[in-house]
Amino acid sequence: MTGAIIFASATCFLQFAAFYFAHIRSFHVSVMVSLLIIDICFPVYLFMTRDWYNQLIVQGDILTFGVWIHFMLVITLFVLYIVQVQVTRTIVARKEGAERIIELKAEHRAQGLGILVTRPMMIFTGALLAPEVVTAVVGS
Numbered sequence: 001m002t003g004a005i006i007f008a009s010a011t012c013f014l015q016f017a018a019f020y021f022a023h024i025r026s027f028h029v030s031v032m033v034s035l036l037i038i039d040i041c042f043p044v045y046l047f048m049t050r051d052w053y054n055q056l057i058v059q060g061d062i063l064t065f066g067v068w069i070h071f072m073l074v075i076t077l078f079v080l081y082i083v084q085v086q087v088t089r090t091i092v093a094r095k096e097g098a099e100r101i102i103e104l105k106a107e108h109r110a111q112g113l114g115i116l117v118t119r120p121m122m123i124f125t126g127a128l129l130a131p132e133v134v135t136a137v138v139g140s
Contacts (some may be wrong), residue, residue, distance in 0.1 A: 002130055008123045011035055016028065016118065019112055036081055039119075043074070055131055066129055073122040080118060084111045 018031035056062040087108045091101060 004042075005123070005127045008042070008126070011038060012120050016105055016116065022109075022112075036085075039077065039081070040070065047105060050131065061129070065107055066125060068127055070122065070125040073118055073125060077118045077122055080111055080115050082114065084108065084115065 014031055015035050018028050022028045056067070061067055087104055090096060091104050091108065092112075093103070096104065
């Protein structure tokens with residue numbers, strides 16, 4: 001297994017812990033913001049360290065179902081992050097009434113659950129597409 005897969009899996013477990021310990025606000029906020037930044041920077045790291053032209057174009061992986069599923073999971077995760085940040089900013093601003101804040105917190109939790117489902121699937125599909133895993137499976 002590559003270091004990137006291990007790192008992504010470890011951050012996933014950290015995210016589960018931050019969701020579970022949401023009542024410890026300083027831990028929850030610092031972990032979630034850090035993971036958001038990591039998830040934004042991780043594609044840049046992968047782009048800089050992998051031979052994407054060879055894997056996607058030469059080997060023809062661009063036309064596979066797995067690549068497109070992974071791409072859609074990345075887009076879904078980023079959309080969930082955007083909506084999550086917008087709701088969080090509204091909650092923190094406290095410009096809404098108490099009932100609306102309760103609704104927003106419920107939305108925030110539901111979006112968090114969506115992220116907790118989407119992110120591991122994205123990591124799993126990314127791990128399946130990793131060059132080391134593909135080579136081991138194909139046997140080249």
